[in-house]
Amino acid sequence: MKAVVCKAWGPPESLVVEDLPSPTPGPGEVVVAMKAASLNFPDVLIIQNKYQFKPPLPFSPGSELAGTVKALGEGVKGFHVGDRVIAFTTYGAFAEEVKTDATRLLPLPEKMSFEEGAAFLLTYGTSDHALRDRGALKAGETLLVLGAAGGVGLAAIEIGVALGARVIACASSEDKLDVCREHGATETINYASEDLRERIKALTGGRGVDVVYDAVGGPYSEPAFRSLAWRGRHLVIGFAAGEIPKLPLNLALLKGASLVGVFWGDFARREPKAFAESVAQLGRWHAEGRLKPHVWRTLPLEKAVEALNLMAARQVKGKIVLTSGKA
Secondary structure (H helix, E strand, O other): OEEEEEOOOOOHHHOEEEEOOOOOOOOOEEEEEEEEEEOOHHHHHHOOOOOOOOOOOOEOOOOEEEEEEEEEOOOOOOOOOOOEEEEEOOOOOOEOEEEEEHHHEEEOOOOOOHHHHHOOHHHHHHHHHHHHHHOOOOOOOEEEEEOOOEHHHHHHHHHHHHOOOEEEEEEOOHHHHHHHHHOOOOEEEEOOOOOHHHHHHHHOOOOOEEEEEEOOOHHHHHHHHHOEEEEEEEEEOOOOOOOOOOOOOHHHHHHOOEEEEOOHHHHHHHOHHHHHHHHHHHHHHHHOOOOOOOEEEEEEHHHHHHHHHHHHOOOOOEEEEEEOOOO
């Protein structure tokens, strides 16, 4: 089977595509025939040794996929060969066959395609955990989404709308903001051409926003934090801009505000009951048509380097998905 392999830390160009032996599942493990695997920004970081989780070399990147169960290890219950599934793996998804622990599998909803399934769990799971659990977003509140045209950003917009919030989407170009409006954003800010703080002030009548969803970091975090309303919550999702910002903590004091970390991977591991409830709610919203994964482009597995470079350059709107040609 073919797999994208990282043998040494470096940029996407350092990856290779190789033929490897098919994996064999051990006790409690499952082998999934990958049909589609989506990219997330941590995939760009993990191959450069810049992510908080560091897999041993060599490894295949890729943290989520959808496919069919090919083989079951001893003791696996609840799944059968041929089942359509979603898997979240941290790494290893960019391969035609993927071995993973059975606890990392979920049934693929009947009305969801493999491409949608590969683009669903990490982005919507992260955003649901962020907004409902960590941010306690309520109907009638105002949500500001930084990096709103990315996968987690569009998921945050849709979940914010589902919760009854007013959503202000921020992105770096008008074509990205068009996508945000398509997914339900009430207002938009182009932070490449507009002053972020002044625009937020104008849109909120000087009151500020209740929740900031920050997947970008860099130069946008502080002006967004300064734009929080009283008792506002600033959700730390990630640092797509590259720079991890430093905030003056007196700002939190003056606004009675909270700076809240969001680490979905550990949430899923440490709080399985809450994770299962989150997944169930996301499934209900998807069935109701409220959540619609935006698959911007699909490429064959062999073009993983091209896909990762598009992600690194922040050109992706929604999600980019790799597909396997293997039957």
